Amino acid sequence: MTTRIFSSGIRRREDPRLITGQASYTADIKLPGMTHAAILRSPHAHARIKSIDASAAAGRDGVVAVFTGADTEGALNGIPCAWQVPNSDVKAVDHPPIAKDVVRYVGDAVAVVVAESRYVAEDALEHVDVEYEPLSSVTDPKKATADGAPQLHEDAPGNQAFHWTVSGGDAGAAFSEADVVVKDRIVHQRLIPNAMEPRAAVAQWVGSTQDLTLWSTSQNPHIARFLMSVVTDLPEHRIRVIAQEVGGGFGSKIPFYADEAIIAFCAMRTGGPVKWVETRSENYQATIHGRDHIEEVELAATRDGKITGVRAAVWAGMGAYLSTASTGIPTILHGLMYAGPYDIPNVHGDVYGVFTNATPVDAYRGAGRPEATFLVERMVNLLADKLGMDPVELRRKNLIPAFENGHDVSTGLTYDSGDYEKALDMLMDSIAYQDLRRDQAAARSEGKHVGIGVTTYVEICGLGPSQVAGAVGFGGGLWESAIIRFHPTGKVNVMTGASPHGQGEETTFAQVVSHELGVDVDDIEVLHGDTDTSPMGWGTYGSRTTAVAGAAVALGARKLKEKGKAIAAHLLEAAVEDIEYDDGNFFVKGSPDQSKTIDDIALMANVAWNLPEGMEPGFESTTFYDPPNFAYPFGAHAAVVELDPDTGQISLTRYVAVDDCGTQINPMIIEGQVHGGVVQGAGPALWEGAVYDDGGQLITGSMMDYALPRADMVPEIETMSTDTPSPDHPLGVKGIGETGTIASTVTVYNAVMDALKPFGVDKLDMPLTPERVWRAIHHGNGS
Amino acid sequence: MKVPIEVTVNGRQYRHEVEPRLLLVDYLRDTLDLTGAKIGCDTSQCGSCTVEMNGTAMKSCTCLAVQADGSTITTIEGLAVDGLHPIQEAFWNKHGLQCGFCTPGMIMAAKELLRNNPSPSPDEVRHGLEGNICRCTGYTNIVKAVQEAAAVMGGAS
Numbered sequence: 012m013t014t015r016i017f018s019s020g021i022r023r024r025e026d027p028r029l030i031t032g033q034a035s036y037t038a039d040i041k042l043p044g045m046t047h048a049a050i051l052r053s054p055h056a057h058a059r060i061k062s063i064d065a066s067a068a069a070g071r072d073g074v075v076a077v078f079t080g081a082d083t084e085g086a087l088n089g090i091p092c093a094w095q096v097p098n099s100d101v102k103a104v105d106h107p108p109i110a111k112d113v114v115r116y117v118g119d120a121v122a123v124v125v126a127e128s129r130y131v132a133e134d135a136l137e138h139v140d141v142e143y144e145p146l147s148s149v150t151d152p153k154k155a156t157a158d159g160a161p162q163l164h165e166d167a168p169g170n171q172a173f174h175w176t177v178s179g180g181d182a183g184a185a186f187s188e189a190d191v192v193v194k195d196r197i198v199h200q201r202l203i204p205n206a207m208e209p210r211a212a213v214a215q216w217v218g219s220t221q222d223l224t225l226w227s228t229s230q231n232p233h234i235a236r237f238l239m240s241v242v243t244d245l246p247e248h249r250i251r252v253i254a255q256e257v258g259g260g261f262g263s264k265i266p267f268y269a270d271e272a273i274i275a276f277c278a279m280r281t282g283g284p285v286k287w288v289e290t291r292s293e294n295y296q297a298t299i300h301g302r303d304h305i306e307e308v309e310l311a312a313t314r315d316g317k318i319t320g321v322r323a324a325v326w327a328g329m330g331a332y333l334s335t336a337s338t339g340i341p342t343i344l345h346g347l348m349y350a351g352p353y354d355i356p357n358v359h360g361d362v363y364g365v366f367t368n369a370t371p372v373d374a375y376r377g378a379g380r381p382e383a384t385f386l387v388e389r390m391v392n393l394l395a396d397k398l399g400m401d402p403v404e405l406r407r408k409n410l411i412p413a414f415e416n417g418h419d420v421s422t423g424l425t426y427d428s429g430d431y432e433k434a435l436d437m438l439m440d441s442i443a444y445q446d447l448r449r450d451q452a453a454a455r456s457e458g459k460h461v462g463i464g465v466t467t468y469v470e471i472c473g474l475g476p477s478q479v480a481g482a483v484g485f486g487g488g489l490w491e492s493a494i495i496r497f498h499p500t501g502k503v504n505v506m507t508g509a510s511p512h513g514q515g516e517e518t519t520f521a522q523v524v525s526h527e528l529g530v531d532v533d534d535i536e537v538l539h540g541d542t543d544t545s546p547m548g549w550g551t552y553g554s555r556t557t558a559v560a561g562a563a564v565a566l567g568a569r570k571l572k573e574k575g576k577a578i579a580a581h582l583l584e585a586a587v588e589d590i591e592y593d594d595g596n597f598f599v600k601g602s603p604d605q606s607k608t609i610d611d612i613a614l615m616a617n618v619a620w621n622l623p624e625g626m627e628p629g630f631e632s633t634t635f636y637d638p639p640n641f642a643y644p645f646g647a648h649a650a651v652v653e654l655d656p657d658t659g660q661i662s663l664t665r666y667v668a669v670d671d672c673g674t675q676i677n678p679m680i681i682e683g684q685v686h687g688g689v690v691q692g693a694g695p696a697l698w699e700g701a702v703y704d705d706g707g708q709l710i711t712g713s714m715m716d717y718a719l720p721r722a723d724m725v726p727e728i729e730t731m732s733t734d735t736p737s738p739d740h741p742l743g744v745k746g747i748g749e750t751g752t753i754a755s756t757v758t759v760y761n762a763v764m765d766a767l768k769p770f771g772v773d774k775l776d777m778p779l780t781p782e783r784v785w786r787a788i789h790h791g792n793g794s
Numbered sequence: 795m796k797v798p799i800e801v802t803v804n805g806r807q808y809r810h811e812v813e814p815r816l817l818l819v820d821y822l823r824d825t826l827d828l829t830g831a832k833i834g835c836d837t838s839q840c841g842s843c844t845v846e847m848n849g850t851a852m853k854s855c856t857c858l859a860v861q862a863d864g865s866t867i868t869t870i871e872g873l874a875v876d877g878l879h880p881i882q883e884a885f886w887n888k889h890g891l892q893c894g895f896c897t898p899g900m901i902m903a904a905k906e907l908l909r910n911n912p913s914p915s916p917d918e919v920r921h922g923l924e925g926n927i928c929r930c931t932g933y934t935n936i937v938k939a940v941q942e943a944a945a946v947m948g949g950a951s
């Protein structure tokens with residue numbers, strides 16, 4: 012009766028509304044009586060606010076209200092950081108939603124205007140008179156820790172937000188006994204996430220009932236509701252957060268932003284619905300950035316290429332305040348991955364979170380793991396150079412051998428399952444590695460410069476077991492939930508607490524339910540993103556939606572299968588042990604004509620005319636799933652680049668990704684995640700970087716100045732996969748949302764460095780722009 | 795001061811008095827409630843706002859509503875006439891979208907591309923769409939979608 016659609020790339024159920032322009036994103040919302048807000052932002056990186064006079068702005072035609080920090084003081088609490096990382100000393104500095112005395116980065120909110128139109132609100136911003144006393148500022152995370160550096164927060168001497176360490180084995184001994192040590196200073200530059208939809212919020216306040224509704228571009232509406240309650244003191248059950256259509260997030264829509272509290276405040280004060288939509292330039296200042304590491308790294312090895320230790324000191328720029336999940340990124344999601352896919356027995360890392368006069372940093376696609384993969388894979392290549400070994404051979408020598416059910420790593424993690432060499436073999440075959448190297452040598456002799464980069468990686472995702480979340484200081488759980496509701500006609504709604512925004516789980520989850528219960532996929536509608544109708548959940552990020560919420564859906568379907576068997580047994584007058592299930596049919600063992608369909612069962616359960624004694628009516632399950640472990644997808648990637656030494660221009664000519672995300676539910680969606688992730692990771696290798704000038708002004712302040720990958724800058728991304736099931740997930744699923752980004756930055760970087768070898772260039776900071784590359788070729792290592 | 799304009803959008807005539815500084819994209823979205831065209835930037839870089847004006851694709855954030863006076867406009871909402879347009883269908887078939895935010899603009903830009911070059915090579919598709927940014931798909935499936943649409947349309951626009 013059903014089309015078999017599990018492990019099949021069926022078209023997405025979310026697409027018809029998206030390709031016709033009928034989808035409704037937050038910025039598309041229009042409510043009766045709605046007014047529009049614009050936020051005045053600090054033009055200074057660091058300054059004392061001497062005075063604010065909003066009277067001229069407030070008096071303008073069409074302006075409803077102007078609020079400053081003086082108005083929100085006492086009405087809104089500070090914006091909290093939700094991750095108190097252990098083995099560290101996180102400083103919980105105050106983060107007022109609207110700056111009161113001091114602004115600490117270009118983009119810090121200073122006032123908000125509410126007006127009858129956005130145009131009028133923006134005009135009025137120019138009439139808010141703020142007198143600043145500029146203070147000295149610092150945006151470089153290492154310089155910010157130097158003696159005499161400008162200080163951001165009284166409670167954080169030396170601008171240190173925290174110091175966290177990771178240790179396994181005895182790194183000191185490994186380094187003192189090593190035959191070979193390689194060192195490098197790696198700068199993983201600041202990035203701007205650039206979800207194509209800027210953030211937006213619409214707040215509606217009903218005074219008579221004290222109900223707040225917030226439409227928000229959030230990846231995790233339940234977390235937003237919880238933190239809104241913390242910031243406004245409104246009771247959580249009076250707050251409804253709706254993330255309807257969300258136009259990409261990549262981590263930048265995880266945090267609870269001051270802006271959302273400000274817009275809620277505006278609605279509560281003015282009494283009517285208020286809408287705010289970020290401009291792109293505003294997004295560059297006020298939405299979180301990613302990465303921003305300065306790393307000093309060393310790798311120890313024997314002379315025949317066995318890696319014995321890795322050691323790192325990392326200065327991670329946090330920006331001016333600690334954003335929601337910021338502290339967990341350079342620590343738990345980064346430092347615990349210093350062994351990568353290799354058997355490295357000795358690890359030590361010191362991570363210093365540092366306050367700087369810059370936009371706050373938080374999770375950006377891959378979040379900590381692209382930096383960790385970069386760190387390990389860059390060092391492995393340096394070691395290969397030093398030992399005169401082929402970099403792929405060196406990797407092979409150190410990869411953890413295949414394992415099916417748990418492998419303990421020196422950083423304290425237990426990887427779930429893996430066959431890293433299999434992925435590497437597949438990649439080597441696909442790119443014909445030996446031939447490629449021969450061609451490269453031949454091309455070099457003709458003055459053509461090709462570079463090859465190969466990466467093997469493992470990553471940690473599917474966040475995660477809640478006990479571990481608690482143990483590592485995350486201020487919430489990381490389980491997921493699902494409600495599966497059969498209507499009397501056999502049609503199904505699935506409600507998930509996760510909040511997909513492009514990842515396609517409306518389709519994937521329907522495939523899971525269809526697979527488990529034999530319902531046609533078109534008869535299943537997956538709902539998400541509304542705290543009033545979706546069960547509690549922790550959101551979509553960290554490649555966790557299918558890995559965690561998908562498991563809740565699968566287990567929920569299995570509960571219904573059991574209930575269905577009991578009902579079928581009752582109706583067919585058979586023992587429940589004698590009921591078998593196949594593809595939507597419940598039948599008596601040995602007599603398949605004695606059967607009930609899932610539709611029969613759904614109807615009977617809903618009308619409840621004839622159910623087993625004591626059974627509750629309804630055909631609906633609620634399931635909470637807390638994963639026993641993280642998921643550890645892995646793979647091997649290769650990039651080929653061409654270098655034009657006369658211009659420094661790099662062309663990325665080929666990219667091949669072999670990824671293993673366990674069991675695949677919809678391979679088409681999986682490939683799409685890899686395509687997008689790879690290009691997003693290639694961006695920082697070649698083009699992307701947020702740049703501040705010495706005064707803390709964001710030089711890359713618009714899409715004109717920040718170079719995003721466009722269609723003509725990248726090749727077709729080739730994808731392949733192995734599928735090593737997760738031993739922990741009911742369907743064997745791992746996660747795929749971030750692998751591309753995690754592997755591709757260093758893969759492309761290493762390819763370029765490979766092309767630069769004949770020029771004696773062995774050190775260069777990202778992004779590898781034509782100018783940087785040209786300078787390095789002509790003037791030596793120039794970072 | 796407001797200026798009267800008259801435009802035909804998706805086959806329907808509209809008359810409005812608008813502020814001279816009102817952007818066409820805001821007129822479409824806020825006045826006509828046609829929110830299919832998206833605003834992804836403020837520097838005419840992203841192409842999310844692409845619509846067709848008098849038969850040619852244009853970024854509706856680069857044009858004032860008053861400049862559109864007398865024109866005929868098609869937005870993403872007007873593309874599906876008898877069922878989906880082949881480009882829409884191809885984006886669906888080939889998974890040429892994820893979050894969907896760039897998609898209306900991307901589809902309108904693809905329509906323009908195919909009008910000028912009915913059977914483009916993958917490279918030509920990439921060059922033709924360089925004015926539209928997608929952060930989700932890495933473009934691989936967008937190129938495949940446009941090529942499928944080209945094959946289906948067989949030279950028609």
Ligand code: FES
Binds near residue numbers: 832834835838839843
């Ligand atoms: S909104 Fe970006 S080009 Fe028009």
Ligand code: FES
Binds near residue numbers: 258259890929931
């Ligand atoms: S599909 Fe999300 S930006 Fe293109």
